[in-house]
Amino acid sequence: MQGKNSVIHRKAQAAREEFDARGMSTAKALRVALARVADRCYGLPLVVTTVEQVTISQASVQDAVADGGLLALLDGEDRHPGALCLDPQFVMGLIEVQTTGAVKNTQAAARPVTRTDAAICAPFIDRFFESASSQLEENSPKIEMENYQFGDMVEDARTLALALDNPDYDVFRLSVDLGDGAKTGLMTVFIPIAQHTERAMRKGVFAQSSSGPPGLGDIVRNAPVTLTAVLDRLEMPLKDACKLEVGMCFPISPGALADAQLTSTGGHVAARVMLGQVNGFRAARLIAGRNGPLLQDGGAQAPGLRSDDRQTGETPEPPADSHLSLQPSGHLGGEAHESRTTSEAGDSVQSEALRAGADNGLAEV
Structure with a gap:
């Protein structure tokens, strides 16, 4: 049954790829990047079966996070962090393919995710967002997405919700088949709408509103110094x-x-x-x-620089009186x-x- 569903999913994905070829969206960039990074970097057959996109407020983040799995904060160039959640099946699939070379056709046992698990999954997350951001930049300059990286692992949904302070988020849920249907996993991505700028076009195509007050680095670099x-x-x-x-x-x-x-x-x-x-x-x-x-040469002088009292010989002796x-x-x-x-x-x-x-x-x- 799993193999039959896998064939149907692949046929459906081929049709979606033909349809999406006419333009690049954020959902498509995430879907293509996920399959591409899994195949090229890990040799992992991965098929994205469905992509769901919804917009939620910050107050609804905790309810949108599923129990169990890896909960990670994402660091970007701006001050507003994103978030990513991998269910236990997805986490175990990434661990198995990196430790044994293949995904086992078994259900992952329920257990707490450790920081070792997070360290194994972190490079995959970094490459995933790097690929998605690169595709959007190349194929759809009107759409901008932060090049996020794995920031830190959080313990529960409440802690994750408290760390996300943006008013609204675009949430992408990607259901995937790992290892030719050996496991079925779920990835959930939370991207701040202020940074996910399908509404705020950049690069002069449309006027872009200010992204907020200057950061600490800008303030320090522009501080006057005497x-x-x-x-x-x-x-x-x-x-x-x-x-x-x-x-x-x-x-x-x-x-x-x-x-x-x-x-x-x-x-x-x-x-x-x-x-x-x-x-x-x-x-x-x-x-x-x-x-x-x-x-290199202490005696060299810049063109045009003139010093009336340039030292050319011995320094005169100080007066005999010490005062x-x-x-x-x-x-x-x-x-x-x-x-x-x-x-x-x-x-x-x-x-x-x-x-x-x-x-x-x-x-x-």
């Missing part, structure tokens, strides 16, 4: 630091512009930079990052730089590069 270029670090007694006033100056090493530090909030050194000018604009050229130098001598500033030969009270001579870098420092190696407080 970096500070530190020319030099100077040591002085606290009494001298308290005497710093506008108009005082202190010496800066001539090589400071060629080896400045780019620091972030908290003083963390993000990179080493060379300060200069490019086409009249202030510029900072990266010469070393967290993983070491960025240039700085603060003096009122006279006329400085170049544009004066502002100093932090923490003895860091620098300039904030926000959306524009830095300009070269004073020609005479002095910075104004």
Whole structure:
């Protein structure tokens, strides 16, 4: 009887394939992908006998999940997860074909599904959705479906329903014959309607509505960051630091512009930079990052980058006095730089590069 039904099912499937050849739908993509992955990747004869599609609300998810079998959450590129359920016959068929090479013509015994069972079924699930998504993208650009992957196994229908937070879901139930009718299984797929976009066409064919607020990754990547270029670090007694006033100056090493530090909030050194000018604009050229130098030749200079105080020889010796001598500033030969009270001579870098420092190696407080 099972063999007779299998022949009838195959004839019916051949007729459906001829009918579906005129266009690709989500149901067809799932059906074709299921049979194709089973045959090409596992050598498993699999025939999809029926495909049922319904739309349910999130409140009805728990009632739509059958007892027993594998219940899995599906991870996609968006934040809305999907779900997949395999009944015990389907799970046992996948395990048998991967362990013994064939599906046994016996009824699977009722038992709890383990995480080992889930690990055996996970690659099949990943390949199944990869194939379905690829077919929709190639044959029907108006239809989009997330390239889901196995996320995690859940224990019961209630836990699965709590993990699915989308308002509505498209539910696909695929009845299959495994191993030339040796077993009859059922796969149930829950796809969020917000992500199953037969209603929201993409790629400019029709206007697509916003998929929701930006994710955490987008927010972090677009967050503003303030970096500070530190020319030099100077040591002085606290009494001298308290005497710093506008108009005082202190010496800066001539090589400071060629080896400045780019620091972030908290003083963390993000990179080493060379300060200069490019086409009249202030510029900072990266010469070393967290993983070491960025240039093979430290003396190489980018075209157009000019540093007025580029270090070409030995660094001048510091003054004999270990402490700085603060003096009122006279006329400085170049544009004066502002100093932090923490003895860091620098300039904030926000959306524009830095300009070269004073020609005479002095910075104004």
